Amino acid sequence: MRAPFLISSWLIHSFKLFVLCISFFVSFTAQAADGVITDLTADKVPIEWNFTGANIFLFGAIEGEIRPDNKPDVIVVVRGPKKGLIARKKERVAGIWVNKNPNKVSSVPLYYSVASSRPLLDIAPASLLDNLGIGFGSLVGELSRNIDIDDSNVAEQYSEAVVRIMEKQGLYKSGASGVKIVGDRLFQVNINLEANVPSGEFIADVYLFRGGKLLGRRSTPITIHKSGFERIIYNFAYDYPFFYGVFAVILAVIAGLTATAFFKQD
Numbered sequence: 001m002r003a004p005f006l007i008s009s010w011l012i013h014s015f016k017l018f019v020l021c022i023s024f025f026v027s028f029t030a031q032a033a034d035g036v037i038t039d040l041t042a043d044k045v046p047i048e049w050n051f052t053g054a055n056i057f058l059f060g061a062i063e064g065e066i067r068p069d070n071k072p073d074v075i076v077v078v079r080g081p082k083k084g085l086i087a088r089k090k091e092r093v094a095g096i097w098v099n100k101n102p103n104k105v106s107s108v109p110l111y112y113s114v115a116s117s118r119p120l121l122d123i124a125p126a127s128l129l130d131n132l133g134i135g136f137g138s139l140v141g142e143l144s145r146n147i148d149i150d151d152s153n154v155a156e157q158y159s160e161a162v163v164r165i166m167e168k169q170g171l172y173k174s175g176a177s178g179v180k181i182v183g184d185r186l187f188q189v190n191i192n193l194e195a196n197v198p199s200g201e202f203i204a205d206v207y208l209f210r211g212g213k214l215l216g217r218r219s220t221p222i223t224i225h226k227s228g229f230e231r232i233i234y235n236f237a238y239d240y241p242f243f244y245g246v247f248a249v250i251l252a253v254i255a256g257l258t259a260t261a262f263f264k265q266d
Helices: 002-030 126-132 136-145 152-168 229-239 241-265
Strands: 035-040 044-047 054-063 073-079 082-093 096-109 112-116 172-175 179-182 186-193 200-210 213-226
Touching (some): 035 200, 054 073, 054 200, 073 186, 082 152, 096 136, 112 186, 126 136, 136 152, 136 172
Parallel strands (some): 044 213, 112 172
Antiparallel strands (some): 035 054, 073 200, 200 213
């Protein structure tokens, strides 16, 4: 049953690419303004019990004049839902490493990936990238502003630690050659979602640059949602946390009594 599914996915991808090319040529004949048009192979990703990750292809076309001596660049940033997190600093106490000095980061993207056709600083100056929220450096600055610490150096240390931890978990990613430009106008990028990706609303922002200047931007929403039995459990735990806790305790007691009775029979 897997072969027909693969063929179907390939046909859908090919059809979308064909429609995108037709849309591009129609748009290009109507106007020559700089910009991008984009589409996704999937804008909704269900998370079920056997979810091991997913790959979404974002592809698009560049509008406007293409000059051989000044070709455009593309940056794709995918941002996930935001949530407050507690960051702690490890300190050595009596020969033991313990977590101390907790500080809350009020708004942290639970997913952040940036891919580009070339290294970021080769595409645009750092000041412009920071203003647009592109790159880990900009992300550290954003997190530092969301920590209630007077010392900016300490706030930056906490922010850098958060970025490192999220990167180790595969939730923060950066790729200087992740965007593949085919010919002069078409481009594509693979958005790789790990199994631990959070559910919620994501935004894929596509930026078009030329000569260090921003020419166009386009945003596309992506929804990652739990489905099936996992969705029922998730909604129950989120909407009724007290009853979910009671249910979990009762289930654990029943499992323990069942195991005790089983081993007594042996």
